[in-house]
Amino acid sequence: MGNYKSRPTISCADELKNKISESYAVLRSKLIEDLRTRDVEWTDFQQACSRSDVLKVVELASSDNVNDKDHAGLTPLHLCCITGGSKDHVRCLLQKGGDANTLSRNGFSPLHIACYKGDVELICALLDGGGNVQHFGYHEVAGLHIASMCGHEEGVELLISRQSDVNSQDVVKFSPLHIACYFGHEKVVETLIKDGAEIDLAGSVDDKPLHLSASKGYLKITQLLVEGIGDNRADVNCVDKEQHTPLHFACKGGYLAIITYLLQHDADHRLTNIYGDTPLHLACYHGKLEAVKTLISQTGDTCLNMENIFSETPLHSACTYGRSVDLVKYLLEQDAVDMNYQGMDGHTALHSACYHGHSWIVQLLLDHGVDMNLIALSSDQNGGSEKKEEQTCLMWAYERGHDAIVTLLKHYKRPQDESACGDYSQPGSEGSYVSVPxxxxxxxxxxxxxxxxxxxxxxxxxxxxxxxxxxxxxxxxxxxxxxxxxxxxxxxxxxxxxxxxxxxxxxxxxxxxxxxxxxxxxxxxxxxxxxxxxxxxxxxxxxxxxxxxVSGGSLFSILHEQKRLIDLHSKLTISLDVAKGMDYLHTLPQPIIHRDLNSHNILLTENGHAVVADFGESRFLSSREGMVQDDNMTKQPGNLRWMAPEIFTQCTKYSIKADMFSYALCIWELLAGELPFAHLKPAAAAAEMAYRNTRPPIAITFPKPIISLLQKAWHANPEDRPEFSSSIPILEMCKESQAVAMLSNSAQMETFTISTSHCAPEEDEEEDDGRSTPPLAGHVSAMRTRWELEASKNSGVPVDELRRRIPYLQLDKNGYVSDPLSTLRMPLMPSGSIPEPPPLPSSPTSLNLAVSELLQEKTKFPEEK
Structure with missing residues (x-):
């Protein structure tokens, strides 16, 4: 059904909003957990602190017990702040050597607790006694973040007067202003703005405080942000990473006062997000009738027939929502609305209502005279070839199992028609009958x-x-x-x-x-x-x-589920194997286009090599050049996150160069160790690459030849992308370069694995198809035993003695040797010698500088000379 079904049910903004709510709910629960003290195995001194018994505290406090922690990691200072102790109580503990910056197990200092409770006296006492006003705890929050979350205006003013950074950001890059806007504390927002908080500071996905206030419906806060102070005021058309404006969020929530206010302050109602949605689209997708009326009355009908990337106008959107008959009726009454409007893939508003099973909307559309015989174009496979299939709205309802709508469409007779006929009915027959597939x-x-x-x-x-x-x-x-x-x-x-x-x-x-x-x-x-x-x-x-x-599992599993570390030499081995596999497919007498190349479909052997798998979306091509005719390809096959732009944009003429684009994203994913556009949903990631021509960021630590290859391989124009055959020599030279060997060695030293920079392949090592990279991982004890036996054999030292004398073999948090894909081959050692730990760089900075220098200056290839 075209690209209609690829619309995400929840956007990245929705998902982020849910995660933020969950995150701060967890933060609150952890704070409350610390406030619920338990006197299990408490000393007399700790019990005195929990009762705020100052005389007893003075009597029992000493430098030896003033920083003792209970089972929850709470010190006497924590207990004093939790139970509402006096400032004299706090000062006594501080004078005895109490540490005001100790964090509990949940990650909160006494100052965090005092800020949560809004106790200004305790906050003053803690800061006077050496408390760090910028001490970060759980979620990387400072006291000012917590006071802003709780709406303690006096606490916020005090912390700012004590030099707390008004623009400090927590783990999701939220400033205190973000948090106050999210939780709706008007007085705190006003205080923060007055004291210099940056109004347009961006969060982790470029979300501004104005986005948050508009999405939550806080009119007063929205006004404070837009009016600001001097030049420090909010941009009413600011966008997040999905290109949502504050007006998008206000329309989505149906907040009429905010919509009106933003429009009065020059908010642009025609701006679209990365899905092509205008604010009017979002109001319709969420059934906000009054918001739709407000928008149309104040902005006119300019957006009524705007189409998003899913081929839907606002009328389509309202029919997709389907729970507001009045909204659809209102849109049909607008002169500019074409009830039979067909998007790029041909589907109408009636198709949308049929697909989602909204029978009342279907009835309404039919009563208004929509054409039930208009067709959408979908793809149908016939052996090795493909052709577009014409689908009526009845077929959409039938395939989704909406029997009531199927019956309605088959037998519907409009009141004004004496004899309504469908495409497949005989002239003069009674009723309207459309054949079912x-x-x-x-x-x-x-x-x-x-x-x-x-x-x-x-x-x-x-x-x-x-x-x-x-x-x-x-x-x-x-x-x-x-x-x-x-x-x-x-x-x-x-x-x-x-x-x-x-x-x-x-x-x-x-x-x-x-x-x-x-x-x-x-x-x-x-x-x-x-x-x-x-x-x-x-x-x-x-x-x-x-x-x-293939026992090693998928590359996706290795990188993102097991989170295993891979050295650069092994990454290039994998990249080279995939390139050879794809070159084989593309150079067959009858070429094969894979169309679904991604890290899920790259499998790793136990020897650290890669094979290309999953050919369910693949096709034989009729020409050696790899191009196909316009109607010979399916729309949007494969995984959206790795999809070439020409496929995502519904182009039906694409070639084997689409595989090269997917391959470039796989190389980037392998080198970077994260998903391309991990912060976006798959459809949003594909749209970002296709419509905004955005590509994942390239790190300076990537080898220069690989950077050049990536830039060519994910070029927007498929004709400018290289063949796999021309990429293989680049990867081979890069893999064998001295810089890569030194870089792999540096990475191993940094994670305390065994250095292999001077290793040579064993002479008796068996070759497998000319590929001799050592095993991928395997059981930890087997790996360690192999290393120890090899070292014992070459040095003449018994294994038990070797284990006693070499304690530096480190395992990571998952119980694996830190770099499971690094080579396990050992350098030959003179008899009786024991290998010493490799020298570590003096600092991470010096290692990064060395790596940068190697990549920028040492790696030279013929094509760059």
Whole structure:
């Protein structure tokens, strides 16, 4: 159904708002937890502090016990602040040597507690006694953040007068002004602005205080921010990283007073976010009728037919929401609204209502005379080729299972029509009847798929066609929309078994994907792509593909779930293997475009090498040049986060160069160790790259040849991207360069792993297809034992003695050697010698300078000379 289904159900702004709420709820709960003291195993002195018994405190306090902590990490000063002790109580403890900056287990100092309770006297006493006004605790909050959160105006004024940084930012880069705006404390906001708080300071996703006040509906705070003091005032059209303006948030929440105020102060109602939504779109998507009326009455009808990137106007948006008949009725009454408007993919407002099952909206649209026979364009696969399929709104309702709407559309007769006819009704017949894609459409689909399966059985060698009973299934190792992947055993060998669900009707059926993937896999013979073993073809309910089992798991899992450290040499090995695998696919007599290259589909062997996997979205191309005709490609295949712009923008003419764009993002992800645009949802990330031409930031520590390769590989124009064949020599030279070897060695020294800068491959090491990178990881004890045995063999020192004398082999927090992909080969040592720990750089700064110098000056390649 075109790109309509790719619209995210929740935007990044919504997700951030939820995370902020959860984050500060956790902060409050931790503070409350510290306030709920328990006198379990307390000393007499601690009990006296909790009762604010000054005389007893003076009698028992000493330098030995004044900083004792209880089970929750609370000191006597904490207990005094929690129970509302006097300033004399606090001063007594401070004079005895109490530390006003000690943090509890939950990460709060006595000053944080006093700020939370709003006790000005205690705050003064703590600051006079050496308390640090800028001491950061849990969530990187200072006392001023907590006082602003709680709305303690006097505490805020006192902290600012004691030189607290009014613009300091917590872990989500919220300043005290952000927090006061979020929690709606008008007096605190006024105080902060008066004392110099920066009104347009950006949060972690460029969210400004005005965004927060508009999203929460605080009119007075919005006015304070917009009017400001002097030049320090809010920009009414400021944008966050999703390009939302404050007006977007006000319309989304339906806050009429704020909408009116912002429009009076030159807020631009035509600005769009990265999804192409105007403020009017968001008001309609959330059913805010009065907000829609306010916008239209004050700004006119300029936005009524504006289309977002999901091919939807405000009328489409209201029908998608579907719970406000009055909103849809109001929009239909506007002269500028075209009730039959078709977006880029052809779907109408009626399609949207049918897709979401809003029967009252469907009835309303039909009563207003919409054309139920207008078509949207979707993709349909037919063997190796694809063609656009025309889909009516009835088909959308049918495929979503909305039977009541299907019945309504089939038999609807407009009051003004004597004999209403649909596309498929006979002239003169009674009523309006539009044929349903079932059973005829379903029969066509099943017939086509039976032909595909028969063709597959005829072309796959008999020895590669097996019964499902020949496979021994083990634990599941992955899943997706296609079905599930299991670890299994076949003919005595461990393998991976990909089982398909038997869904035999739809624009993109599982049977069709299965047939295509088997036909592609069975023709691939390269050590850089997953090896095909066999397939189960006899029964659609048991369709399965058997491939080699790659024990290292996916690159995504290694980087983002296990969070394993990888040295630069190994990263380049992986990049090179993937490039060779993709070059093999693109240079076949009949080239193959992968279309779903991402870190999920790059699997790592136990030797640290990579293979390309998952060909469910792949296609054979008819030309060696890798280009296809306009109607020969599906819209938006694969994962949005790694998607080339020409695919995301619904272009139906793209080439194998789309794979190069995805590959560039994989290289960046591998080098950076994080997801591309991790702060955005996948659709937002794809839109950012496609419509704003934004790319992930390049670190100065990336090798210069790789930077040059990335900039070419993710070029906006596919024609300017290189071939994989031209990228391979660059990666090979970079991998073998002295700078990379030194950098890998430096990274290992920094994490206290064994230095390998002078290592040479063992002479008797077995080669596997010319690739000899050592094992990926494996069990920690096995890795350590291997190292110790090798060191013992070369030095002549018994293993037990070696373990006693070399305590510096470090494991990371997950129990792995710090750099699991680093080589384990040892330098040869003279008999009787014991390896000494490698010298560490004097400081992280000196290491970074050395790395920068290596990358900027040492790495020279022919194409740069």
């Amino acid at each position: 079932s059973p005829l459409g379903k029969l066509r689909s099943m017939t086509r798929e039976k032909i595909d399966v028969l063709h597959l059985r005829a072309n796959i060698p008999h020895n590669l066609q097996v019964l499902f009973t020949d496979i021994e299934l083990m634990e599941p190792i992955g899943s997706g929309s296609f079905g599930c992947v299991h670890k299994g055993k076949f003919r005595g060998k461990i393998c991976a078994v990909k089982r398909y669900r038997a869904s035999t009707f739809g624009a993109k059926s599982d049977v069709d994907m299965f047939c295509r993937e088997v036909s592609i896999l069975s023709q691939l013979h390269s050590s850089y792509v997953i090896k095909f073993v066999a397939a189960v073809l006899d029964d659609p309910s048991q369709f399965a593909i058997i491939t080699e089992f």
